[in-house]
Amino acid sequence: MSDISNIPLSEISDLVCKKELSPVDLFSSYYARINKLDSKINSFIEIFDDWEEKAKISEQEIYRGEYKGPLHGIPIAVKDLVDVKGKITTAGSKILSSNVAESSAEIVNALESAGAIIIGKTELVEFAFGPHGINSNSNQTKNPWDLNKIPGGSSSGSAAAVSSDMVPIAIGSDTGGSIRMPASFCGVTGFKPSYNKLSTQGVFPLSWTLDTVGPLGKSTKDCSIFVEEVCKNQNPNDQNPFGGFDSSMLDNFDSLLPVRLRIGVPTDDYFSEMDDEIKKVFTESIGLMESNGAEIVNVDLSWLSISRPVNVVITLAEAMNVHKDYLISNYDDYTYEVISRLVSGEGLTINDYLSSLRVMNHIQRKIHEAFNNFDVLACPTTPELPGLIEEYSKENLSSSKKVVGGRIPSFTSVFNVTRQPSLSTLAGFSNTGMPVGLMFTGRFNRDFGVLQVGNWFEKINHNNRDKKPFIE
């Protein structure tokens, strides 16, 4: 069997379904890839030792004609803040280094019901609290496109593992962009579903008002399969997760979309502040969609910029509440990145928190009205390219004011506040060969529409999509 690790999930599924490829072949291929590369990338915290055994069981089930669907026998990696029964959930922290999960998270149960094999836990920013992908408590995850650069976070290991073909798809979580930012930096597709679309039960919380879980994969189609299968198998299940559509219909774009797709492009100062190289790729992407029949609608969304501070205050207020006991008993065990975030919130008041929630509700009403003028909103995923890992050391961080707050989550964090479905997909590359992501956001609970547009864009964009990081 030739190396199949770079084949998208949608194609692997077809081969498994036709019995041309078995889950044991998948184990052999991906396991070898992980052994070869992960010492350079540091994507994984743990690979489970029952993977091969589960692959053999899946193989037997499929050969007996008990095929469960497109995730049957497919290896999936899990960000290590998601509980898997009997395994340790560290949330990237020393504090939880012996925290064995008594039961699996709902999303894990759903994936296993769909036949997927959970193969291990991926690295993350401590407690998922930070956008850069830095965790001084772990073997630092590297960006597969440049091992000196940050992978983005907080789902750093999941993005790096998919990008370097060590797993076809992985689970991430997203409170301010933690799926989409690393997806953009590592050149993969990441999807943050509408709030509460996928259950966060059994996922260590950062902010219960903003937290979401979702996939990082090689394509929008792969992410769509993941969401559909979780929706069908989670409790309470949603057999009709996309309102009558399913992922196999993604390719029937012309018959499903409005007569002419209207793409909103924010032109205000907030959404226009980005590096020149990001702007270049973004402008080319918009031009490409327009030349393929989309109508571009320029919009002023300057009022939406308040979502960023709203996200900061809500996340911090809720995180402090989640961590209130550890901040007394284990404050010495936090990394400098996270203790500095948590303690900065000591001065927050209940009025600050409640005001933020009220503004959040206000914004949700306004964005609903704004979407009357377009079908989907497009903007870059991040306003800047990934920096060097060394820039984020404690010493450098303390002397460099600019990176403390950082612009990286400026665009992504807005759509956690609006709770809309939001997808990052590869648009192109910078002059230095780093991936640049494009983000599509749709109406709340219209997840399929966003996935449709992402799938369409990936088909018309031939801008080096087949390019792969060279790690060997």
Place this chain on the structure above:
Amino acid sequence: MNSEIVNLLKNKYNLDNNDLEIVMSRINELEEAVKKIKGVEIIEDLAQSNPFSFYNE
């Protein structure tokens, strides 16, 4: 006010000078965020606006 908080945090959490520099930056960022949020004028009737009930539930 910032220096009071920073001194309090330094003792409470055993922070070194580099930690404190980072914390100080984050406090400034947070104060800026709170100021912006307080500046938002919401016209809806306060009595009808439950902060825990969202438009997008």
